[in-house]
Amino acid sequence: MDDAIRLSAWVHGWVQGVGFRWWTRARALELGLVGHATNARDGRVHVVAEGPRQACERLLQLLRSGTPPGRVTLVVESWEPARGDVTGFEER
Template sequence: MSEIRLTAWVHGSVQGVGFRWWTRSRALELGLVGHATNSADGRVLVIAEGARESAGRLLELLRGGDTPGVVTLVVESWDRPRGGLSGFVER
């Protein structure tokens, strides 16, 4: 199973609605490490490392319509894992 790093910028009404907590819960269920961070412009940055299949599933969930708030767009990029992450945290 190959390891991957997912970087996803989540657009919409996703701050102040429990979105980061929800993302953290899903990521931990999938065995991923990383963080969900609010940005000043209202987006949430999601960094997740782990199995490619698990990261892909997290991306599906982010786009799936069952998130807190309203997601209007998710822009993702994929890279090799960089390591140095432990657990999954909200920032």
């Protein structure tokens, strides 16, 4: 994964208890990404994905698209070099 990047996205809205993490995992795996989608105590979901920049950007577009379960009101993203410390894609 020489060209790999790490996307960290905090997803706000009604995104817990609606299948959002499962949906995110399915999209990430389709895109060949590794990482996790984790519920936060404050009702947000933290999505971390590593892989090619184009695939991470596509996942970010999908998170903002209006198609995920629930209702996404805001996605705050940050980018950094891939760490290579994750395998597969987990729902946490």
